[in-house]
Amino acid sequence: MQQAIPYKSWPLPCIDATSHRARSTTTLGHNGRGKDVLNIVSENAVIVLARKGCCMSHVVRRLLLTLGVNPAVHEIDEENEAGILNELGTICKGTENNKMVQLPAVFIGGRLFGGLDKVMATHISGDLISVLKDAGALWL
């Protein structure tokens, strides 16, 4: 019997804000963006939240691609940025990152993993692949 894959594992390459706005019309207006984001984060094995046109997110994507992971990328508009970051901040308070979430932010397995710093460090120390496998973003 095949094991159920816990998260949606075929994320569309560039899930942009518009498609999600369409999806989550039931959410409240004020927290609309934040809730959207939370949904996406929990639904994807790997997702990168980044500002629009950020070149660093490009770096993160390229790195994950070389590992065989095609991450979802959610671009945040400037006006929504503060709200979304606040929302994420309150959720992530329990984890090690007590500081504000920095963009680009990588979420693995529905949890905040860290910024480009963390991804690089984990990659160099050789642990990134196992982290990705645990989250179901990679097989083999």
Added chain:
Amino acid sequence: MNSPTPQFVPSRLSIYEPIHQIGIWGENFKRNGNPNTSTSLIVEVDNKLENESETTSHEMLAPTNNYEQEASKPIDKIQRRLAQNREAARKSRLRKKAYVQQLENSRLKLIQLEQELQRVTQQGLYMGGVSEGSHIGFSGTVTSGIAAFEMEYGRWVDVQHRQICELRTALNAHISDIELRILVKSGMGHYFELFRMKSTVAKADVFYVISGVWKTSAERFFSWIGGFRPSELLKLDPLTEQQILEVCNLKQSCQQAEDALSQGMEKLQETVSSTVAGGPVAEDSYIPQVATAMEKLEALVSFVNQADHLRQETLQQMSRILTTRQAARGLLALGEYFHRLRALSTLWATRPPEPSLP
């Protein structure tokens, strides 16, 4: 008539005693001059007394033939004192000479430092303002940030050189692993210090860091995002099988990270380029495009920081994989490599000019 034995040690006597004795001596002298030896005695003792007493009598001090036996002791004492005086004067002259020498050296050093500072300030001005033809008010802080960095970096290179020599000596002397570990830690810490310095000056002027103008020309040739390629760290020595595997993995990870950053940089170049070129060319207004491009260039600081972060992580992972001795050898090889690149740059700069065509 007995003359009292003169206690001619003026430093111990009050000024009046010699005068009293001078009086007595004077009479003797008048009667029996002893021309040869006495003259010099008169002159030197005379000088001494002139220094110490207000009145002088020039007549009296030579011992006479009559009193030679008793007088020989005072003569010895006088001669000894004179000799000591000469010695003291000589030492004093030597000390003065040494002091003046030291002053001269300090003065030369000061001139050198002033020239260095001037050169650096001018270079800072050149990099920060004139060549790009902008940020006039801004260039003050930029210049001082750059000048400060250049001085610190000069010191960093000196310390680096010293550390390399220490490592070399230590490895040849086969010191204990514990002591070697200390050297390795300080060597790595020294690199981390450089990354901190670079991060600070990048905030002042990121183009300065990326251009690599603070490095020597040969080093600049190999420059990648404002420094050496992290993969340069991975040229390594004898390794065990387990280590070969780990180093191989590290090489691969490092290369992947480098590539990702390089591609990000290319994307940034494309973005800035298209932003600058964007907008209607027919109209003579480029301010919005240039202003937007400025914002995008802020990302360059992140790239420099990320590149240094990658260098740091690679160094640390290396130190985890290697034994202390291997790490020491690796640091020595790395430091020596950059040292040779700098030497190459100097050689290149001082190469003889091309022969002119006939």
